[in-house]
Amino acid sequence: MVECLRREGVNTVFGYPGATIAPFYEALAQSGIRHVLTRTEQGAGHAASGYARLSGRPGVCVATSGPGATTLFTAIATAYSDSIPMVAITGQVATNQLGRDVFQEVDTTGAVEPFTKYSFLLKSAADIGRVFKEAFHIASTGRQGPVLIDAPVDVQRERLGSDDGAGAATGDGIGTGAVGVADFIYPERADIRGYKPRYDGHALQVKRVAEAIRAAKRPLLCLGGGVFLSGAVGPARELCERASLPVVSTLMGIGLLPPGHPLYYGMLGYSGGGAANAALAGSDLLILIGARVGDRAITQPSELAGTTVVHVDIDTAEIGKNVGATIPLVGDAARVIAQLLERDLRGEWPDWIAALDALRAKERTELDTRGERPRSVDPVRFVRALSGLLPEGAVYIADVGQNQIWSAKNFCVPGGRFLTTGGMGTMGYSVPAAIGAKLACPERAVLAVCGDGAFQMSMNELATIRQLGLPIKIIVMRNGVLGMVRDLQKRAGAKEFAVDLSGSPDLGLIAAAYGLGYARAERLDGACAAARDMISCDGAFLLEIVVDPDEEN
């Protein structure tokens, strides 16, 4: 198993050991592959996600059977809904004990079925090579996603012959080709007859899209996280500029166009901006690329009845699932955009652009004229100021909640990358994901921004940060409440309930306990000064800013 990881070029895995995964760990210890011990299995999964999103390669996470596996599930489901390539390896009880409810046994493959792209239960060591090859292939191709390999402990201990003919014992379970022992075979490529992702768009459909663009009066391009996953950031920008298409993005598509780009009108949806949502409502042609447009992105699909909808996605099943598509176009975003760029896309809609510019200007004026906060930090102004302070290419990881929306709508870092979990909205994502991101890209500044609720869900990972000496910066927007839930209760006219976070610790003491630099700010100017210090300091840092619980999303 470890040899498979090595052949896939894996150099870092995130995990938490235990009894049924012990043989794997014995081999891992001698492999030279870096193992990052996170403080929960969920942290390992999120770290693998952050690693995958920055490296473009499947993140690998490892857990033991039973509670190790179940704690990992939340991270796997999070990766699934955000289409993050991941290979999760779990220990399992011995094959002769399967199904007998022995110590630390759960039906792992049964449980993860709804939120993995695929899962394997290893029944024999002879299958290891094929299973790992297929797992990495499935996770990293087509619509990417997590794949789980459940490995019973006895299968991990089985001996295999070497595949190099030399019979060299590598000390990792691959033996010397003893009689009656299957050889370890690592296939060159995976060939799965039921799995042939389609990358090129159908030429006729591409032609129809080009025609629709030329015929449009009020076109709108909506970009989602799939554009990142397909490596189509450059081509998407070229498409928007060549055809002068106004662009909005989903939460997962933030940062695809450089913030401040003249054709970018912000994030659409439930928490989105006025200009973006007005653009959506007013468009006569909507081109969705790599966006599944869930209910938070397009809240009322029925209102698009009069709009021509082009839906480009590598997953056929996403097309027409949430929003009806007039022109469905199955394919990889990068390939389809390249095909579109070969065609004539000229159209003219100066009035439409002017109208959208006016809406955006109005939205910006509203932001610029926000009132001063005398006793707290305005999170909106702070994120905008912070964006200006961060070095080019910084990785900004927003957690979940109100802080996520403030971050998403005001993130503006040239060459920067915005990461968050849009599909599942898993609180506590940012800190462990930052660990993975920093390990994937040590040269980039990595910042996790979270609320005091989410921070306390993954505070345990501060130990991992300290252990690895990672210079990760963390900002906690502290308002003492679960702001998003409180806001939902308020909107529903319900009584405020179960959202009070009093009892939370002194974060200065927490920072000291984990050896992090620390500052606290109660006003915008102080917060900006502290952020400047935080960014210029060498080590890990925790900046706590005080936010009024009544701030709106």
Next chain:
Amino acid sequence: MKSILSVLVENRAGILARTAGLFARRGFNIESLAVGETSDPTVSRMTIVVDGDAGVIGQVEKQLNKQIDVIKVRSLDGGETIRRELALIKVAVGAQNRGQITDITAIMKANIVDLSPTTATVEIADTPERVRQLLGLLEPYGIVEMARTGMVALQSGNNGIGE
């Protein structure tokens, strides 16, 4: 609207659970599901009868196609199809009305495959409509027990989805 889907899948452990789970999770209604090996022992064919509007059927097809273990999906609604279902029906009959059951089974081209002093077990392999018709005829005598396979279907002529 009822729709027949013929699905070729990898003959692997867990595929039935995966498919059934997919239907259950997404709220698709399965009317029947029959599965068996094809001429290639590594491939099984599932015949699924599903109830829903065109949008639902489209989603079912797409979600099935998305499964790694699913090799091919074909809707059998368009062209001519051969459809069959096997049913075993145990009817409460004694010596006095056994003759009537014999007549019904003969006319319906069904067979009596088991007899006891108080029951007769009828076997029919026919179109779902004919199976229903036979059931209607036998019902007045009292159906003790019944087992049905669910429908299997193939395209007629030399058409096929290939194995």
